[in-house]
Amino acid sequence: MSRKILVLYYSAFGHVETLAKAVAQGARSVEGCEVDLKRVPEIVPEAVATASGYKLDQDAPIADPSELAAYDAIVFGAPTRFGNVPAQMRNFMDQTGPLWKAGSLIDKIGSVFTSTGTGAGNESTILSFWPTLAHHGMIIVGLSYASTGLYQIDEMRGGSPYGAGTVAGNGSRTPSQVELGLARDQGQRVAQLAVRLAPEDK
Template sequence: MTKILVLYYSSYGHIEQMAESVAEGVREGGAEAMVKRVPEIVPIDVATAHGFKLDQAAPVAVPDELADYDGIVFGIPTRFGGMAAQMRNFLDQTGGLWHTGKLIGKVASIFTSSATLHGGQEATILTSIPTLLHHGMIFVGLPYSNADLMQLDEVSGGTPYGASTLSGTDNKRKPSARELGLARAQGKFVADVARRQSAA
């Protein structure tokens, strides 16, 4: 069976919740889904003082295990329009995988979050893609065949580059039903593409 890793970093639980929806979509697409997270690198006292959600159920991944999957969906929150340092730190440890070409031909996708509507969601995904291309991965987004990408009746994340959510500047807004639906659709699409790729 095609195996997909949903690998994320989440400070406040928004990307964590989106990751679970992506995994649901992967399973709907007929693939096996594993949800893992990257290690927290902020000192515990600082993370606690800022209200980080430290009790997340997903196990912590190690870089070498990325080679064990047919595809990887990365949950990367926005930090000033770019990749969060926790994910950057993790990916910077994948030099051995690059050197041996272990990720070449594997499907990759990204979902994200930001505090505000124009807070850099698309910039985060677009500037994260080069890392995946250096590994020889095949990037897929979220096609406009999903009509929820075109709705204007509510404030919502969602881009053709990948699903997204908004947290609000106080981090109190949770992913909406539409945003979670886009995450599921992305997971299913990744599973479909990865299954076809692994059968080729």
């Protein structure tokens, strides 16, 4: 049976959105997987978001917290806000209490990727997300050094063994080919594990 993978992200300026598409591409490369790309709602008032230059015209549909139970694996993408996940993603996850109470995400795969302005928060943002996945009983998956881009130190890049990432700078820098490669690797790894670990009687 096909394994369902969700790439769920929040992106204010488009950097995480770009990584999310690469993660989905990597997951789709694995036979036997059905991949959806969705985003969490924006909670900043539209006038403020527009004045701040937020990218509001994103193609991915808005997700509902109740939908998470339908997936075998979920890859979450969120930028850093002072070393932590932003309120938009936190607000979405804070609505998953009914899923926690029902045990709906137990033994499903959870993984996280991120974007930072200067590189600070590259690891802490992902690590601050992991306890939420653990409370849901999810199997937490990062990258591994099988992703050779993690060895590349000849150029600025995001990403760590905890998950893919990009460095956005002042917002004008777009994800590099190395960073996109790490994102594809993460999506592929999650999908491969979903195929291997999901129960056969689903």
